[in-house]
Amino acid sequence: xxxxxxxxxxxxxxxxxxxxxxxxxxxxxxxxxxxxxxxxxxxxxxxxxxxxxxxxxxxxxxxxxxxxxxxxxxxxxxxxxxxxxxxxxxxxxxxxxxxxxxxxxxxxxxxxxxxxxxxxxxxxxxxxxxxxxxxxxxxxxxxxxxxxxxxxxxxxxxxxxxxxxxxxxxxxxxxxxxxxxxxxxxxxxxxxxxxxxxxxxxxxxxxxxxxxxxxxxxxxxxxxxxxxxxxxxxxxxxxxxxxxxxxxxxxxxxxxxxxxxxxxxxxxxxxxxxxxxxxxxxxxxxxxx
Amino acid sequence: xxxxxxxxxxxxxxxxxxxxxxxxxxxxxxxxxxxxxxxxxxxxxxxxxxxxxxxxxxxxxxxxxxxxxxxxxxxxxxxxxxxxxxxxxxxxxxxxxxxxxxxxxxxxxxxxxxxxxxxxxxxxxxxxxxxxxxxxxxxxxxxxxxxxxxxxxxxxxxxxxxxxxxxxxxxxxxxxxxxxxxxxxxxxxxxxxxxxxxxxxxxxxxxxxxxxxxxxxxxxxxxxxxxxxxxxxxxxxxxxxxxxxxxxxxxxxxxxxxxxxxxxxx
Numbered sequence: 322x323x324x325x326x327x328x329x330x331x332x333x334x335x336x337x338x339x340x341x342x343x344x345x346x347x348x349x350x351x352x353x354x355x356x357x358x359x360x361x362x363x364x365x366x367x368x369x370x371x372x373x374x375x376x377x378x379x380x381x382x383x384x385x386x387x388x389x390x391x392x393x394x395x396x397x398x399x400x401x402x403x404x405x406x407x408x409x410x411x412x413x414x415x416x417x418x419x420x421x422x423x424x425x426x427x428x429x430x431x432x433x434x435x436x437x438x439x440x441x442x443x444x445x446x447x448x449x450x451x452x453x454x455x456x457x458x459x460x461x462x463x464x465x466x467x468x469x470x471x472x473x474x475x476x477x478x479x480x481x482x483x484x485x486x487x488x489x490x491x492x493x494x495x496x497x498x499x500x501x502x503x504x505x506x507x508x509x510x511x512x513x514x515x516x517x518x519x520x521x522x523x524x525x526x527x528x529x530x531x532x533x534x535x536x537x538x539x540x541x542x543x544x545x546x547x548x549x550x551x552x553x554x555x556x557x558x559x560x561x562x563x564x565x566x567x568x569x570x571x572x573x574x575x576x577x578x579x580x581x582x583x584x585x586x587x588x589x590x591x592x593x594x595x596x597x598x599x600x601x602x603x604x605x606x607x608x609x610x
Numbered sequence: 611x612x613x614x615x616x617x618x619x620x621x622x623x624x625x626x627x628x629x630x631x632x633x634x635x636x637x638x639x640x641x642x643x644x645x646x647x648x649x650x651x652x653x654x655x656x657x658x659x660x661x662x663x664x665x666x667x668x669x670x671x672x673x674x675x676x677x678x679x680x681x682x683x684x685x686x687x688x689x690x691x692x693x694x695x696x697x698x699x700x701x702x703x704x705x706x707x708x709x710x711x712x713x714x715x716x717x718x719x720x721x722x723x724x725x726x727x728x729x730x731x732x733x734x735x736x737x738x739x740x741x742x743x744x745x746x747x748x749x750x751x752x753x754x755x756x757x758x759x760x761x762x763x764x765x766x767x768x769x770x771x772x773x774x775x776x777x778x779x780x781x782x783x784x785x786x787x788x789x790x791x792x793x794x795x796x797x798x799x800x801x802x803x804x805x806x807x808x809x810x811x812x813x814x815x816x817x818x819x820x821x822x823x824x825x826x827x828x829x830x831x832x833x834x835x836x837x838x839x840x841x842x843x844x845x846x847x848x849x850x851x852x853x854x855x856x857x858x859x860x861x862x863x864x865x866x867x868x869x870x871x872x873x874x875x876x
Contacts, residue, residue, distance in 0.1 A: 365786075368787040371787025373784055377789070382797065390649075394657055396656070516630055522637055525637060
């Protein structure tokens, strides 16, 4: 794999030196590693089909549980089923995208423990890219599909007075949300440099985060909502923009314009996560041979 | 017998080694416990006595779910990934040479793991849940004992299912797909997502009759004292019946598999 990258890099350096930038190189390496893992996945097609279906179904079951809740009640935390489905679909799609792109970073702790991270350090590609593309799991398309289906159902049934701004909010919300969750994955990976065995803490913010965001904020204690608004900015993934779209008041009484902040929050959080990653990688000491 | 006790102790110690991982897991269980508890509060505020539970029983159910999630391996994990890998690489041939029973060996190791997870991953989330919410904890020690026995049977049922999953690798080589299907069934039909008593109509009856209800629904109902007297014996019989049937099926499959097995890698 290292050879592939080097040859490709050398060819590029002769032809189009001017176009080379670290970002482009990184994306290129990411693409190469991802393509390799996709070929590898397709060796066991039956397993791929089953795991992709499983990935779809595991989140579908989450939604079935919500449907079953609504078979007993009309409203949950004051929200109707289409409204909860809207929150659910947006959180699910955002998280699914982030999980597909960056989800493999939660394996970093294992790599540190068994010393295989060192292999990544000597390869001519950014370590973060290699960690993110490691064992790229195409099956995670299942989760994205499920999230988008629920979102589609919600948009078809929810009662919203649509305006062009509100329509534009939907893709903005999903993409910003995906970037926010990606930053959570990177920050989690950085944390694993210090606490190698604690990969599971990350699950609280990734899987736990998406579970939390599937329900209306009114369900939760105010302090919890404050925490995911101001400390780990998960509320910007879907709660704040979706509340604006649905003309709902934010339980914390934040002004309307915060609904437009997700892209900024995503960028800021990425910067913080990037710095944490850098610090973690700089401070990394191998387990030794 | 002493051998299997040693294997079980090894399973316990193996998981006990990773203390940071345990602490991280407890943290995650607690976070999920809080999320679940708040949604159940929203649900039960509108419909008190939903599924026959009052609010504090429903909250207890949430935290029991977090406490037993790892113990009963509702999401899979533990030995079956390792056994599948051994089947895929052919290392299982060495296991079959050993003068021990393959199924009992892995069961002993899984019981050891479950024992550690009950102590390491079960007690702290449950205690934190009891601090933050008003839980319905049993007062009589016999109920606690009955609960522990029910959990033990749940672990055996869980093992028996996962053993079947692992053996599927003899035919499929890559057992990840089957593992994931089993993971789904475990998550949904154990009652982890929602108590099975809330499942509507026929789905609820089927879900309560399937083996996975032994992993959470039955132990939780024992804990909440919904099975008492003869009903308690009935609950134990239900779990033990599934355990025996699935273990026997595993044994049968093992015989078939070892007869046809051609070890990989020459």
